[in-house]
Amino acid sequence: MQLYSYFRSSASYRVRIALALKNLSYDYVPVHLVKNEQLQPPFSQMSPARLVPLLKDGDHLLTQSLAIIEYLDETHPEPALLPGDPLARARVRALALDIACEIHPLDNLRVLRYLVNDLKVSEDDKNRWYRHWVETGLDAVERQLADSPATGRFSHGDTPTLADIVLVPQIFNAKRQDCRLDHVPTVMRIFDACMALDAFSKTQPSACPDAS
């Protein structure tokens, strides 16, 4: 397999964690998002979505981090990244989507660029925007984790799931932008539990071949 990734892309980091948890080997192919390499050939010709991560498995191209991770979980079931029970699966997926749909899309590089370049939003306001969505979004995740007996050492029980895989990269982004995190103690406890595992720590942005 080849993973087209950018070290700071949190969606790419999600897939790196999933591959590591499943102990799957792959070639790392860097795509430099700040240089817009995803919009230019050869990448743009290979991927009509023009987004990283992109996973190449044989001749097959897979996009969208959550779809890639579900695919890996279906084709390499051990260790499972989703629980077996439908209600528990729904809880894990909802926690992942609370970040993947409610926080991360608002703080994407292309979105921040549009705010500054097209809407002429100031640097200060852009940073305020960034922190607002991270801090309020993580607050909603914290309420759900703190309130539920299903929360364990990790977001769901005592083994890492898709929910943790999406949570950890978001915390990296939050720290990079100096977001408040003292209001989400359960989130941070789970973050620390994840970072004690090689699958999370050895795939982090600064450990990537293209880190700069």
Place this chain on the structure above:
Amino acid sequence: MQLYSYFRSSASYRVRIALALKNLSYDYVPVHLVKNEQLQPPFSQMSPARLVPLLKDGDHLLTQSLAIIEYLDETHPEPALLPGDPLARARVRALALDIACEIHPLDNLRVLRYLVNDLKVSEDDKNRWYRHWVETGLDAVERQLADSPATGRFSHGDTPTLADIVLVPQIFNAKRQDCRLDHVPTVMRIFDACMALDAFSKTQPSACPDAS
């Protein structure tokens, strides 16, 4: 089952379509997003995520439209909303996420409010922002649909899937905001095929009990 929904919420509309495709009956409980009812008791006490849609199945509360739809597909398998093959499932999920993660979060009511109220973006710029993400996002979906032999009468093959369930509500939003749609002919052909089905047409916003 009870579905907590707002007629104009496109994430709620996704779940209404899925329930209709599976011929499942439910009570419709309106939550008025413009009046911020989702942030106030009793809804906020019931749902720590404070988002619609919320599905109540017995004593269980489920949030996040895509997680709810996967749950319905796992607990009521017929008709299937995802294909059986892992690669095909990944394609359908990726198409759904191309809208659910790349377009819809940017044009949410709360995001538009933040742009206007907090960042003091003008009404014109807010509308430009809205159309930008819809038009460029649908363009990416169009490239993937038009390029693939897996596209059929619907986004994947000849029966409706999760990809169509997410696509149709986004087109409703696009039309409401006068977005360009002439550059996405495959998307619009599939939209028309969906709207010929009762599951899509009888659950549309204007058909909801709380439509105004």
